[in-house]
Amino acid sequence: MAAAPATTARSSLPTHAARASSAWRCARTWSSSASRLPSRQTAKASARGATRWLSQATAADGSASGPTTLPFPEEAENNPQRGKELALLLSREAVEPLLSLAQAIELTEEAFRQQAGGEVVAHAPYHIAVGGSKALRVVSGALLGWRRVGVRLGPNSGLGGDRMYALLFDTEIGALLSIMGYPFGTLRTAAHVALAAKHMARQDAQKLGLFGVGRNALGLLKAMATIRKLKDIAVSSRDAQRRKTFCAEASRLLDIQVRTVENPEEAVRGMDVVFTATNSSIPVFAEDWVEPGAHVSSMGKPTELSRGLLLKANRIVVGSLEQERNYHDRSAPIPLLELTAEGKLSWSGICQLGDVVTGRVSGRASREEINVFRESQGGFGDVAFASWIYEEALRRGLGQEVTL
Known part of the structure; x- marks a missing residue:
């Protein structure tokens, strides 16, 4: 029988040598070498830094051991605190420059691949009310493969x-x-919506209608502009x-025509893509305005x-069935829940x-298909971002390690 993995004196964390053994390798592997993040050592040689965050496992003697494995914080060389339970404390200012839009979309795609593989635990966001409209918002999830x-x-x-x-x-x-401070909420939303549009909008989509000009709006347009060659954006609010x-x-930053419309119908009719980013408790446009082929x-x-x-x-896609079924705010009727309860729609569809x-x-069966994506408001996508930030901060030597 093989010996049990070595552990540190203070906690059950495996040592570096023990983690190199198969017993401690991550179950998740990616077949494409292009999809792997370099280790911290390899990343130092890259001008762009890591573009994924799985590192190549090595055996105790330094030779490659095969599958990719998740890097661990206490593997950092010459760390005088190794053997203690340490947490890396990261300020908002330190982490904000670390994650680009392109990396965000890439990480989001990998997170959803894990979802398809059954390696995601989703939990609906919820609010802890403290009086009136005041609440603490809590969003959570897990990526078991990572x-x-x-x-x-x-x-x-x-x-x-x-x-x-x-x-x-x-x-x-x-x-x-x-x-860590986490200034990536709007970036995560933009990445999820752009990823959906990548697979669900027509390839030649050029015209977009947007409802709402709040904190998510500009990020949505920036992300969409990386997915399709937009030429006309109509905005209603x-x-x-x-x-x-x-x-x-938006016109100045994107170098695209972004125009205001007084009549909300103009942001829907003739549009290839329609985004809604509002807190409205009633529909913001009539379904009759949506034309064939729209996303x-x-x-x-x-x-x-x-x-x-x-x-x-013709098609409805959601970020998470679990989160849509258990949406926290029931102050107004939720159409998707009503229609499934009435048997007019089925969760299986x-x-x-x-x-x-x-x-x-x-994501799309024909040019004429009308499809809908419902972004399920965070969770495991945030965990993917936080994981990337954590590893990148370690690689750059950012933050403060604290014993708790």
Whole structure:
């Protein structure tokens, strides 16, 4: 019988040599060498840094051991604190420059591949109400293939803002790996929506309608502009002055025509893609305005899309079935829940984005198809980002290691 893996004096963390053994390797492997993140040693030689975050496992003698494996924080060479339970404390200012839009979309795609492989634990976001509209928002999830579970939490808008924080843990030994400021909520939303559009919008999509000019709006347009060659963007919102200011700024940054429309119908009819990013408790447009071939993506309240649109759509895809079924805010009827309860739609006919990303389900069957994507508002996608940030911060020597 093989000897049990060596452990540190203070915790059950395996030593570097023990982690090189097959007993401690991550179950998740990627067949394409292009999809692997270099180790911290390899990444130092790369001008662009790592573009994925799995590293090549090595045996105790330094030879390659085959499958890829997740890097561990206490593997850092010359770390005087090795053997202690350490957490990496990272400020918002330190982490904000580390994650680009391209990397965010790439990490998001890998997270959804894990979803398709049954290696994701999804949990619906929820609010802890503290009076009136004030609440603490909690978002959580796990990526079992990467041995990571985490929580993103912070005050909602009613409690004073959107400054969020993330806690990252190891799923096998329970070690707290990092506590970090987390300024990536809007980036995660943009990456999810862009990834869905990549697979569900027509390849020649050029015209986009946008509802809402809040904190997510500009990021959505930036992300979509990396997926399709947009030429015309029509924006509808309730506040005419904010809408005008937003369009001017978006046009300048994207070098694309971004125009304001007074009539919301103009942001739907003739559009290849329609994004809704609102907190509306009623549908923001009529389903009759949606024309054949359109891709509609919702990332605000689930009430912003009508029952009629969901029935009209040829295909509905969601970020997470678990999260859509258990959406926290029941202050208004939720069309998707109503229609499935009434038997007019079936959960078995609604697929998750991971199935589309991996090709198990087609994102679009024809040019004339109308399809809908519902962004399920965080969770395991945030864990993917936090995991990347944690590893990249270690590679760069950022943050402060604290004993808790």
